[in-house]
Amino acid sequence: MLDGFQKLRGIVNDPALSAAQKAHALAVQAENLLPYPALDAETREALDARIICDMYEGAAPYRPRYVLADFSVVLQKGSCWLELPPPETLDEALNTLMIAYHHVPSITGMPVYIGQLDALLLPFCDGVSDEELYRKIKLFWRYIDRVLPDAFLHANIGPTDNPVARAVLRVDAELKQIAPNLTLLYDPAVSSEDLLAHAVRNITECSKPHIANHPIHAATFDEAGYGIVSCYNALPLRGGASTLARVNLREVALRSHGTEDFLGTQLPRYVELCARLMQARIDYLYDASGFFQSFLVEEGWIDADRFTAMFGVFGMAEAVNALQDMAGLAGRYGHDAGANALGLRITETLAEMVAARPMRNVWRGRAMLHAQAGLSTDSEATPGIRIAYGTEPDPVAHVQALAPQHRYYASGVSEILTLDETVKANPEAVLQLAKGAFAAGFREFTANVASNDLVRVTGYMIRLSDVARHGAGDGSRTNTTALGAEAAKLTGILSRKPRVVAQERDAGQR
Amino acid sequence: MQANVSKVLRWSAVDGPGNRLVLFLQGCNFACPGCHNPHTIGICDSCGDCVPACPRGALSLTGGKIAFDPGLCDQCDLCLRACPISASPMTESLSVADVLALLRANRPFLTGITVSGGEATVHAKFIAALFTAIGADPALAGLTRFIDSNGHLGPLGWQRLMPVTDGLMLDIKAFDPATHAALTGRDNAKSLASARIAQAAGKLYELRFLMVPGFTDSEAEIAALAAFARSLGRVRVKLNAYQHHGVQGAARDWPKMPRAGVEAAAARLRAAGVTEVVTPAVWL
Numbered sequence: 001m002l003d004g005f006q007k008l009r010g011i012v013n014d015p016a017l018s019a020a021q022k023a024h025a026l027a028v029q030a031e032n033l034l035p036y037p038a039l040d041a042e043t044r045e046a047l048d049a050r051i052i053c054d055m056y057e058g059a060a061p062y063r064p065r066y067v068l069a070d071f072s073v074v075l076q077k078g079s080c081w082l083e084l085p086p087p088e089t090l091d092e093a094l095n096t097l098m099i100a101y102h103h104v105p106s107i108t109g110m111p112v113y114i115g116q117l118d119a120l121l122l123p124f125c126d127g128v129s130d131e132e133l134y135r136k137i138k139l140f141w142r143y144i145d146r147v148l149p150d151a152f153l154h155a156n157i158g159p160t161d162n163p164v165a166r167a168v169l170r171v172d173a174e175l176k177q178i179a180p181n182l183t184l185l186y187d188p189a190v191s192s193e194d195l196l197a198h199a200v201r202n203i204t205e206c207s208k209p210h211i212a213n214h215p216i217h218a219a220t221f222d223e224a225g226y227g228i229v230s231c232y233n234a235l236p237l238r239g240g241a242s243t244l245a246r247v248n249l250r251e252v253a254l255r256s257h258g259t260e261d262f263l264g265t266q267l268p269r270y271v272e273l274c275a276r277l278m279q280a281r282i283d284y285l286y287d288a289s290g291f292f293q294s295f296l297v298e299e300g301w302i303d304a305d306r307f308t309a310m311f312g313v314f315g316m317a318e319a320v321n322a323l324q325d326m327a328g329l330a331g332r333y334g335h336d337a338g339a340n341a342l343g344l345r346i347t348e349t350l351a352e353m354v355a356a357r358p359m360r361n362v363w364r365g366r367a368m369l370h371a372q373a374g375l376s377t378d379s380e381a382t383p384g385i386r387i388a389y390g391t392e393p394d395p396v397a398h399v400q401a402l403a404p405q406h407r408y409y410a411s412g413v414s415e416i417l418t419l420d421e422t423v424k425a426n427p428e429a430v431l432q433l434a435k436g437a438f439a440a441g442f443r444e445f446t447a448n449v450a451s452n453d454l455v456r457v458t459g460y461m462i463r464l465s466d467v468a469r470h471g472a473g474d475g476s477r478t479n480t481t482a483l484g485a486e487a488a489k490l491t492g493i494l495s496r497k498p499r500v501v502a503q504e505r506d507a508g509q510r
Numbered sequence: 511m512q513a514n515v516s517k518v519l520r521w522s523a524v525d526g527p528g529n530r531l532v533l534f535l536q537g538c539n540f541a542c543p544g545c546h547n548p549h550t551i552g553i554c555d556s557c558g559d560c561v562p563a564c565p566r567g568a569l570s571l572t573g574g575k576i577a578f579d580p581g582l583c584d585q586c587d588l589c590l591r592a593c594p595i596s597a598s599p600m601t602e603s604l605s606v607a608d609v610l611a612l613l614r615a616n617r618p619f620l621t622g623i624t625v626s627g628g629e630a631t632v633h634a635k636f637i638a639a640l641f642t643a644i645g646a647d648p649a650l651a652g653l654t655r656f657i658d659s660n661g662h663l664g665p666l667g668w669q670r671l672m673p674v675t676d677g678l679m680l681d682i683k684a685f686d687p688a689t690h691a692a693l694t695g696r697d698n699a700k701s702l703a704s705a706r707i708a709q710a711a712g713k714l715y716e717l718r719f720l721m722v723p724g725f726t727d728s729e730a731e732i733a734a735l736a737a738f739a740r741s742l743g744r745v746r747v748k749l750n751a752y753q754h755h756g757v758q759g760a761a762r763d764w765p766k767m768p769r770a771g772v773e774a775a776a777a778r779l780r781a782a783g784v785t786e787v788v789t790p791a792v793w794l
Contacts (some may be wrong), residue, residue, distance in 0.1 A: 394521040396616060397521075399619070419523075420523075422791050422792055425791035426523040428527055428528040429521075429523035430523075432620065433529055436618040436620070
């Protein structure tokens with residue numbers, strides 16, 4: 001206990017933390033003083049070796065990792081528990097949401113989902129002018145960012161083109177805040193081309209929104225719907241995910257003797273151990289924590305039967321390249337058709353195994369496969385199924401290399417395309433890339449527009465940082481990348497290979 | 511029909527509207543000292559001077575012809591430095607059918623195709639055949655067909671190309687004939703005439719003007735550009751700033767074009783009534 005007390009004392013006396021941050025850190029430490037949910041020795045060993053990983057969710061799960069409350073309930077009926085009458089005006093609806101968010105927990109201590117905002121707010125917009133709506137959304141946006149400053153917090157809009165979605169896009173590009181994060185659900189049969197173009201213009205200004213392939217997601221879920229939260233996780237609405245655990249494919253590959261041993265023996269073993277880890281955590285949440293004896297369930301904001309388990313994987317790039325090395329094959333993941341086909345085969349095998357493994361207290365009785373976007377500590381494994389940093393091909397080849405795997409990652413696959421700054425003068429190029437990606441089967445389109453990267457200008461390429469170092473003239477540029485937590489993502493991206501190739505620099509590369 | 515291709519891009523946001531597949535065709539009829547892709551000017555004559563320059567053994571002379579193994583190449587470009595005629599041993603020969611296959615494989619990602627160079631119109635017959643085939647292919651419907659050119663092509667050549675071309679991006683290197691000759695080794699009459707031909711056909715997407723300090727940044731050049739653009743009617747003028755990247759030889763000693771000079775020129779063009787003036791999206 002002495003060690004534990006010292007940690008607590010260190011938090012209490014840390015001058016760098018605010019009181020609220022201390023309270024949160026103390027809660028995390030206190031939870032981890034408790035014994036971990038009971039694991040068998042084999043699972044424990046794999047967890048300690050970090051071949052499987054619990055995302056450091058904590059030793060005593062007392063709330064689901066991600067909660068996607070159905071806020072239409074409180075907007076339609078009010079809340080007895082919170083002593084709230086049903087709102088009647090847009091101001092009352094926004095105020096009700098601002099209150100509601102504080103009562104929906106998640107792993108971060110803040111909500112990860114603030115709702116399908118246009119569906120929620122449109123019933124309150126009769127007689128509200130676009131200008132009035134814009135002003136109210138702007139105040140609401142500022143409130144979210146200042147009071148719930150968490151980049152995992154996510155708003156959804158679309159797929160219809162409507163005044164709320166437009167106001168949200170207008171405000172989001174203007175304020176360029178880290179929170180809320182934003183996803184546009186896009187359906188070519190329902191969304192207007194102009195709405196997509198508006199979203200793409202925003203991407204060139206502030207790297208938001210993400211654009212979700214709505215027809216693919218809608219077919220994955222049911223009539224009650226879904227939401228996109230946190231790092232591109234697609235989850236059941238009125239539910240969420242109890243836990244996210246993941247398998248480090250690189251570590252599994254390094255313990256294998258070739259592809260057949262990997263697919264036939266090692267991967268099934270670690271998939272099973274990861275499922276046991278998830279089940280132990282879910283059992284604690286459902287059987288011991290008391291979470292579901294809450295007004296959230298009683299009033300219908302959430303349904304205990306609608307929480308999935310996210311089965312994450314990462315390090316695909318290193319796994320494929322390691323297996324290629326063992327087979328004496330030179331082809332690299334992301335570039336070589338054979339290596340890409342091996343990646344697809346691994347994904348297909350994972351999907352079969354996850355679909356065959358029953359889980360208790362999990363939506364539809366099975367976990368959902370997820371390409372996990374990584375932790376800041378993942379130094380040797382590339383996130384999810386991404387192509388390794390610094391080796392990516394051009395954005396079109398990039399999408400084509402990964403698209404066949406996307407259909408298997410039902411609870412989300414995180415991919416970020418980095419585009420050079422010249423697209424700011426030509427957003428139509430990004431629009432075309434997004435349409436191509438969706439046609440190829442991408443579940444989600446996410447692009448960052450780099451301002452600090454190599455750029456190609458009418459036929460030649462330059463490294464802006466090199467030019468700046470040599471002190472050449474006027475270097476003023478706008479940094480369009482999002483701040484704060486998104487910057488952490490970008491740090492990796494800025495070290496990535498630029499996607500735009502130069503004639504004179506690599507004339508020999510076809 | 512075949513063309514010698516220096517490079518193919520499937521992603522380009524700077525060669526016309528939207529994302530474009532870009533073919534850089536080998537060979538140019540100008541000899542600009544300030545060229546930023548000098549290795550696309552000449553046509554390889556298999557002299558073999560580049561073979562010993564390659565540290566990876568990717569080049570060889572086979573049956574009197576240069577052979578290139580892209581699998582061994584690490585893009586050091588030493589072969590380009592060794593070439594005495596500003597050519598490249600790394601080009602490939604593509605047929606119209608090859609390019610159509612590339613377009614079909616990437617169709618959902620593409621807004622159109624742009625042929626550039628070198629000087630694209632040196633391959634006018636190939637372009638005409640390619641653009642005609644694109645227009646006739648239902649799978650490629652909707653792709654716009656653009657040419658990026660120095661305009662050094664006569665009216666007969668344009669007669670062949672214009673009906674199957676959707677847009678022309680035309681470079682005017684200089685208005686004063688002596689300056690144009692110093693910058694390109696050629697006269698500018700054909701280029702100016704080409705702009706008028708394209709505008710009359712409603713297909714002049716963009717007039718481009720490269721500002722080179724001491725050559726084309728003078729009051730007189732900008733005034734001539736303004737007058738020429740106005741004489742064309744509604745036209746988009748894109749000002750580019752001379753830089754050193756890719757440039758070889760004496761032109762590396764020319765000063766780079768500063769941003770202030772380009773913006774002052776843009777302001778003068780707008781004041782003179784030019785309808786649309788575009789300056790570089792990125793400054794260095």
